[in-house]
Amino acid sequence: MSRILITGGAGFIGSHLCERLLNEGQEVIALDNYFTGSKDNIRHLLSHPYFEMIRHDITKELFLEVDEIYNLACPASPVHYQYNPIKTIKTSVMGAINVLGLAKRVKAKVLQASTSEIYGDPEVHPQVEEYWGNVNPIGIRSCYDEGKRCAETLFSDYHRQNNVRIKIIRIFNTYGPRMQPNDGRVVSNFIIQALQNKDITLYGDGSQTRSFQYVDDLVDAMVKFMATPDPEIGPVNIGNPNEFTIRQLAELVVEMTGAKSKIIYKPLPENDPLKRKPDISKIKGIIDWEPKIELKEGLKETIDYFSSVLRK
Numbered sequence: 001m002s003r004i005l006i007t008g009g010a011g012f013i014g015s016h017l018c019e020r021l022l023n024e025g026q027e028v029i030a031l032d033n034y035f036t037g038s039k040d041n042i043r044h045l046l047s048h049p050y051f052e053m054i055r056h057d058i059t060k061e062l063f064l065e066v067d068e069i070y071n072l073a074c075p076a077s078p079v080h081y082q083y084n085p086i087k088t089i090k091t092s093v094m095g096a097i098n099v100l101g102l103a104k105r106v107k108a109k110v111l112q113a114s115t116s117e118i119y120g121d122p123e124v125h126p127q128v129e130e131y132w133g134n135v136n137p138i139g140i141r142s143c144y145d146e147g148k149r150c151a152e153t154l155f156s157d158y159h160r161q162n163n164v165r166i167k168i169i170r171i172f173n174t175y176g177p178r179m180q181p182n183d184g185r186v187v188s189n190f191i192i193q194a195l196q197n198k199d200i201t202l203y204g205d206g207s208q209t210r211s212f213q214y215v216d217d218l219v220d221a222m223v224k225f226m227a228t229p230d231p232e233i234g235p236v237n238i239g240n241p242n243e244f245t246i247r248q249l250a251e252l253v254v255e256m257t258g259a260k261s262k263i264i265y266k267p268l269p270e271n272d273p274l275k276r277k278p279d280i281s282k283i284k285g286i287i288d289w290e291p292k293i294e295l296k297e298g299l300k301e302t303i304d305y306f307s308s309v310l311r312k
């Protein structure tokens with residue numbers, strides 16, 4: 001049994017990861033400041049004998065004895081990360097320094113939840129890991145994009161300079177149960193709008209694309225990549241390469257919910273990437289994994305989840 005720290009453990013992805021690792025018989029310590037996470041996401045785990053929850057801000061150092069660390073603490077939706085941009089960049093940069101310092105002291109393996117956002121508005125499509133990205137350093141998304149890029153740099157330098165055992169994954173748009181209903185991301189927005197028969201807010205003309213991955217597929221890849229031998233440090237893309245326009249997503253959600261909603265147009269936010277699709281050949285060459293849950297199937301689970309949240 002390993003003792004595993006998950007920062008951001010009360011968040012959307014973190015809570016699914018806690019569940020998965022506990023089911024595998026590991027000991028899990030989740031750490032969270034509850035900025036965008038919630039006790040409701042992990043309430044069902046609190047009575048588990050090998051689960052522990054710590055309220056802590058990752059921008060402050062921490063002292064624990066652990067074997068592995070998954071560093072997920074960081075608001076992930078544009079609405080939340082732009083709420084206090086200075087805090088967002090501090091969370092990525094100081095958070096990385098603090099988990100890397102901890103990993104160095106206790107010789108733990110540490111995995112960084114990086115993001116497809118480090119590619120910015122990409123000129124290479126689909127995105128391969130070798131592509132360095134097209135990111136605006138001074139725009140409204142920069143606190144997140146540049147914070148995550150700097151975290152990748154810190155991980156790489158702690159590895160080169162101090163032999164810290166690192167893994168970097170670049171996560172592409174992920175959705176599923178326990179997304180925050182108010183976090184403004186497209187899947188949660190559209191589903192909630194549809195379930196309430198409200199207008200569906202399409203930003204721009206809806207021709208921009210994203211490739212949506214169901215959370216269980218991501219968590220499976222995260223755990224398998226963490227288990228690879230030390231020389232496999234990444235970065236590796238993790239996502240579902242099936243690409244959809246945002247308009248297609250809106251139409252699918254309306255169809256699946258049977259909503260009476262109409263689609264309305266709003267301005268495209270500044271620096272909103274026009275297209276995004278992962279090339280996942282690298283990760284597929286390292287672990288036995290491929291995304292299994294297609295958009296319709298994952299959306300059904302997510303629609304059921306939000307229906308039950310709205311009934312509460």
Ligand code: NAD
Pocket residue numbers: 007008009010011012013014031032033034035036037038056057058059071072073074075076077091113114115116170171172173174175180
């Ligand atoms: P989330 O907002 O649900 O989870 C983030 C968690 O981190 C929350 O529980 C939040 O309270 C916590 N947190 C934020 N700042 C903190 C701080 N200073 N100290 C301690 N805890 C803090 O988002 P998520 O979608 O679960 O994302 C998890 C990670 O995955 C993030 O690092 C995000 O950047 C990355 N990621 C997510 C996606 C996606 O599509 N969901 C895509 C790429 C990368």
Ligand code: UDP
Pocket residue numbers: 077078173184185186187189190201202203204208210246268269272273
């Ligand atoms: N989007 C939209 N309507 C919404 C929310 C988002 O059309 O109500 C668009 C947004 O402009 C972007 C895409 O959907 O082009 C994905 O947005 P999200 O915030 O989910 O993720 P990200 O832009 O970080 O990939």
